[in-house]
Amino acid sequence: MADSKGPGKGAQLLDKTDETVRGSQIFNSIFRPGSVFRRGYTDSPRNRSYVIMNNVLYHLHPVKVKRHAVKVSYTLCLGGLSFFLFILLTVTGIFLMFFYRPTDVNAYADIQTLETAVAFGSLVRNMHRWCAHLMVLSVFLHMSRVFYHGAYKAPREFNWVIGVVLLTLTLLLSFTGYLLPWDQLALWAVTVGTNMMGYTPVFGSEVQFVLLGSRVISGDTLLRWYVLHVLLLPFTIVIFMAVHFWRVRKDGGISGPL
Amino acid sequence: MAEIPEHLLQRSKDRRKALGLPVEGEDAAPAPEAAAGGGGADAGTPPTPPTGGGGDEPPADGGDATPEEPAGGGDSRIPAHLLERSKKRRAAKAGGDDAAAAASAGGGGGTATAVKTAPPPSGTGPGGHTQRLLTVVKSGSIQQTKVDAVDKVHTWPHLLSVEFAALLGITALVTIFSALVRAPLLSGADFNATPNPSKAPWYFLGLQELLTMFHPMIAGVTLPGVALIILGAAPYVDTNTSLKPNNRKFLIAMFTLFLAFWAVLTIIGSFFRGAGFNFVFPWNDGIFFEL
Numbered sequence: 449m450a451d452s453k454g455p456g457k458g459a460q461l462l463d464k465t466d467e468t469v470r471g472s473q474i475f476n477s478i479f480r481p482g483s484v485f486r487r488g489y490t491d492s493p494r495n496r497s498y499v500i501m502n503n504v505l506y507h508l509h510p511v512k513v514k515r516h517a518v519k520v521s522y523t524l525c526l527g528g529l530s531f532f533l534f535i536l537l538t539v540t541g542i543f544l545m546f547f548y549r550p551t552d553v554n555a556y557a558d559i560q561t562l563e564t565a566v567a568f569g570s571l572v573r574n575m576h577r578w579c580a581h582l583m584v585l586s587v588f589l590h591m592s593r594v595f596y597h598g599a600y601k602a603p604r605e606f607n608w609v610i611g612v613v614l615l616t617l618t619l620l621l622s623f624t625g626y627l628l629p630w631d632q633l634a635l636w637a638v639t640v641g642t643n644m645m646g647y648t649p650v651f652g653s654e655v656q657f658v659l660l661g662s663r664v665i666s667g668d669t670l671l672r673w674y675v676l677h678v679l680l681l682p683f684t685i686v687i688f689m690a691v692h693f694w695r696v697r698k699d700g701g702i703s704g705p706l
Numbered sequence: 707m708a709e710i711p712e713h714l715l716q717r718s719k720d721r722r723k724a725l726g727l728p729v730e731g732e733d734a735a736p737a738p739e740a741a742a743g744g745g746g747a748d749a750g751t752p753p754t755p756p757t758g759g760g761g762d763e764p765p766a767d768g769g770d771a772t773p774e775e776p777a778g779g780g781d782s783r784i785p786a787h788l789l790e791r792s793k794k795r796r797a798a799k800a801g802g803d804d805a806a807a808a809a810s811a812g813g814g815g816g817t818a819t820a821v822k823t824a825p826p827p828s829g830t831g832p833g834g835h836t837q838r839l840l841t842v843v844k845s846g847s848i849q850q851t852k853v854d855a856v857d858k859v860h861t862w863p864h865l866l867s868v869e870f871a872a873l874l875g876i877t878a879l880v881t882i883f884s885a886l887v888r889a890p891l892l893s894g895a896d897f898n899a900t901p902n903p904s905k906a907p908w909y910f911l912g913l914q915e916l917l918t919m920f921h922p923m924i925a926g927v928t929l930p931g932v933a934l935i936i937l938g939a940a941p942y943v944d945t946n947t948s949l950k951p952n953n954r955k956f957l958i959a960m961f962t963l964f965l966a967f968w969a970v971l972t973i974i975g976s977f978f979r980g981a982g983f984n985f986v987f988p989w990n991d992g993i994f995f996e997l
Contacts, residue, residue, distance in 0.1 A: 605941035644926030
């Protein structure tokens with residue numbers, strides 16, 4: 449703005465600040481040679497490639513993708529949204545872990561404290577819950593999208609199988625989390641669910657015992673499902689997701705248009 | 707025939723236009739003298755540079771590369787400066803022959819002379835060519851095209867920007883929704899107070915609905931297990947390689963039926979089941995459903 453008036457006092461000050469900033473050690477260490485933006489970012493094919501290559505997260509992507517793969521109307525972003533919801537769930541979940549003890553004495557009281565006495569506690573708990581439902585939905589819709597596009601066909605058969613495993617893991621993650629508030633809704637929804645598992649042929653009662661940690665739902669169940677929910681299942685699903693994303697690229701990016 | 711990328715075609719077109727050559731597709735009038743030149747060049751022309759689509763080249767190519775005789779003065783398609791240059795070269799060549807004859811006697815000194823006056827080719831062919839056609843190597847034998855060229859774009863910014871927008875959108879949606887709608891929290895767990903009805907989470911309500919029809923072992927374990935196995939085995943069972951919906955009518959119908967089946971069961975289990983898990987109408991008895 450000062451530039452339009454010619455080199456006034458403001459402009460001089462701006463120039464001097466600019467010089468100071470660009471000459472500073474911090475600036476030069478950020479925009480050092482070897483960094484992506486050595487001299488600021490100019491839009492060139494080379495820099496576009498560097499953005500992807502020099503970032504560990506973006507590196508999940510290839511430098512170039514098929515033009516149709518960028519169309520939102522083709523993928524509806526469902527796979528990416530599922531992944532992002534998982535990240536949101538991880539972030540909000542870690543927040544919740546600070547205020548929650550998985551025992552039958554403390555669990556419900558901790559949730560109440562979280563709702564009433566913790567800054568943003570209620571908001572984050574709500575986000576965690578709604579994200580969880582949304583993720584089940586988006587994973588399911590992602591599967592439907594892939595099926596309708598025939599994207600499970602060769603060479604992507606194995607990735608489809610991994611996808612089915614991921615769907616199952618998502619459902620299990622959601623279901624194990626369902627018990628943790630330890631309210632009436634949680635207790636009896638899980639009772640219905642685990643009663644069904646008790647009817648597994650041959651090993652029914654054993655399966656139920658392993659899942660519940662006792663004959664009926666109890667504090668042991670709560671601890672068991674807590675560990676499943678915050679550690680074992682996320683750990684497993686991350687491994688399967690890594691394979692899933694890796695296979696997407698190994699199988700030649702996302703499938704072609706119809 | 708391998709497809710030639712659009713931008714290469716465009717470049718070729720522009721270049722041809724700039725040179726005043728006939729452009730393919732823009733009704734190029736067959737050039738008579740070019741055809742004649744092509745005929746004359748047959749014996750000794752070097753193979754024309756491989757342009758990918760050998761057969762697609764316009765007939766004028768051979769002749770243009772090596773014009774055998776000075777074009778008629780009236781021909782407007784060859785730019786004047788090129789004609790001029792050609793004339794000069796011819797004159798220089800005529801002079802060069804004499805110079806070479808002189809240089810052959812002079813030995814080492816000849817080189818310097820030759821440099822000055824466009825040296826004559828030492829062994830020229832019938833058309834004055836300095837090279838012979840030894841063999842024609844077909845492109846397929848040395849350069850195999852294994853994959854067709856695909857139209858690609860840079861991930862940054864084309865894909866990342868879309869992803870970033872989606873990410874912001876979903877974050878905003880979830881945050882606003884969470885600020886407005888509270889997650890349910892009923893009274894503390896009480897083993898002695900069974901709520902009526904007791905419902906599973908919504909994604910299992912289809913299964914719970916099945917429980918009303920089948921033995922628990924069928925509805926709760928066998929059916930979902932079989933469904934998951936069939937789902938996982940789908941790509942190995944479905945050997946049809948076509949992606950076109952028209953060729954997959956049966957499977958698409960089956961999958962849609964599968965989705966509709968679960969959707970209907972889940973909706974019934976969610977909204978049409980009241981106390982005792984009996985069938986109710988939500989508009990009469992209210993909704994017995996918590997997320």
